[in-house]
Amino acid sequence: MKKLSLLALVIVLVFSMAACGGGSGSDSGDQGTNTAQTGGDEPANSDAKLKVGVSMPTKSLQRWNQDGDNLKKQLEEKGYEVDLQYAGDNEIPMQVQQLENMITGGCNVLVVAAIDSNQLGSPMEQAKEKKIPVIAYDRLIMNSDAVSYYASFDNTKVGEAQGQFIVDALKLDTEKGPFNIELFTGDPADNNVNFFFGGAMSVLQPYIDNGVLKVPSGQTEKAQCSTEGWNTEKSQARMENLISAQGYGPSGTKLDAVLSSNDSVAQGITNALVGTAGYTKDDFPILTGQDCDVASMKNMLKGLQAMSIFKDTRQLAEQTVKMVDAVLQGNTPETNNNEDYDNGTGIIPSYLCDPIPCTIDNYKELLIDSGYYQESELQ
Numbered sequence: 001m002k003k004l005s006l007l008a009l010v011i012v013l014v015f016s017m018a019a020c021g022g023g024s025g026s027d028s029g030d031q032g033t034n035t036a037q038t039g040g041d042e043p044a045n046s047d048a049k050l051k052v053g054v055s056m057p058t059k060s061l062q063r064w065n066q067d068g069d070n071l072k073k074q075l076e077e078k079g080y081e082v083d084l085q086y087a088g089d090n091e092i093p094m095q096v097q098q099l100e101n102m103i104t105g106g107c108n109v110l111v112v113a114a115i116d117s118n119q120l121g122s123p124m125e126q127a128k129e130k131k132i133p134v135i136a137y138d139r140l141i142m143n144s145d146a147v148s149y150y151a152s153f154d155n156t157k158v159g160e161a162q163g164q165f166i167v168d169a170l171k172l173d174t175e176k177g178p179f180n181i182e183l184f185t186g187d188p189a190d191n192n193v194n195f196f197f198g199g200a201m202s203v204l205q206p207y208i209d210n211g212v213l214k215v216p217s218g219q220t221e222k223a224q225c226s227t228e229g230w231n232t233e234k235s236q237a238r239m240e241n242l243i244s245a246q247g248y249g250p251s252g253t254k255l256d257a258v259l260s261s262n263d264s265v266a267q268g269i270t271n272a273l274v275g276t277a278g279y280t281k282d283d284f285p286i287l288t289g290q291d292c293d294v295a296s297m298k299n300m301l302k303g304l305q306a307m308s309i310f311k312d313t314r315q316l317a318e319q320t321v322k323m324v325d326a327v328l329q330g331n332t333p334e335t336n337n338n339e340d341y342d343n344g345t346g347i348i349p350s351y352l353c354d355p356i357p358c359t360i361d362n363y364k365e366l367l368i369d370s371g372y373y374q375e376s377e378l379q
């Protein structure tokens with residue numbers, strides 16, 4: 001009889017625990033366990049899920065689709081409702097509208113990868129009025145004090161690694177040259193460009209100054225080297241112009257290297273170097289990139305791009321989700337850089353993930369072994 005009542009007690013306990021959803025590794029951000037400041041006007045209660053607005057700049061570049069997918073998946077795993085929006089193909093008014101909808105739609109926190117770092121003033125004001133915290137994602141939002149935190153990669157390190165790759169590949173410390181190089185960066189409205197281009201030029205400039213590197217076009221300013229929208233067709237068109245103006249080609253003017261701040265820009269450069277100038281893998285200029293896009297990895301395997309930078313977007317999403325959790329609980333998120341990113345209203349506390357240079361020698365370990373891509377995707 002005693003045994004029977006003990007069994008009954010155990011059964012009752014097990015059932016009541018299951019009904020509460022208790023114990024099953026539920027995380028701090030899970031609905032129902034969140035008792036903290038929620039941001040926005042909606043009260044946190046055990047029935048309503050906290051809602052995270054995620055605003056991505058474009059559907060047309062591979063990385064933002066990955067970023068959006070990773071964020072949505074990881075946030076949903078934590079029990080959040082996610083309103084994920086892509087602003088068409090870098091359409092600023094659409095991004096503004098989508099953010100306004102997220103704010104009126106009751107999002108408790110916003111995660112924003114800005115198209116133009118300076119054009120989100122109005123929705124940022126609205127977020128601030130409603131006390132909705134904003135986390136700038138990958139790209140810092142400038143001149144707004146609504147931005148609470150910034151999660152990104154170390155963007156200066158990206159540029160420095162691209163510059164250093166060219167220095168090493170051409171042996172600029174020991175060879176006399178002169179080596180010819182042309183310079184490409186991304187959208188001038190993207191704050192990251194200052195860090196990518198600035199980082200790369202801090203490494204390359206001394207070699208330009210001592211004459212070992214030459215930029216035959218003379219185009220060395222950010223404004224001259226930028227690529228609106230990080231657009232592949234635009235970088236292709238500029239490279240085609242440089243080829244015809246300078247006579248670059250395997251049997252024409254020697255082109256030793258092209259600095260490109262990312263892969264979508266590098267793909268346009270490759271198209272021009274192959275299609276217009278007639279370069280092949282045997283004489284291809286050293287070309288840099290960033291993101292490890294599938295298209296660029298395929299070029300790398302064919303000898304038509306020397307390097308890229310691996311930015312594991314799963315890691316960035318993970319770090320951002322931690323920030324979301326902390327902010328929604330009224331805690332201070334972990335940051336690791338509180339000096340480099342001033343958005344014009346002061347330093348924005350940042351968490352910077354580590355970018356890793358990727359070449360034919362380590363791509364398997366970085367991309368395939370880590371499950372980022374299947375080998376078959378790169379064929």
Ligand code: BGC
Nearest residue numbers: 061138139190192230262291
């Ligand atoms: C990102 C890069 C990306 C570029 C174009 C930058 O802000 O940091 O990873 O290649 O935008 O989308």
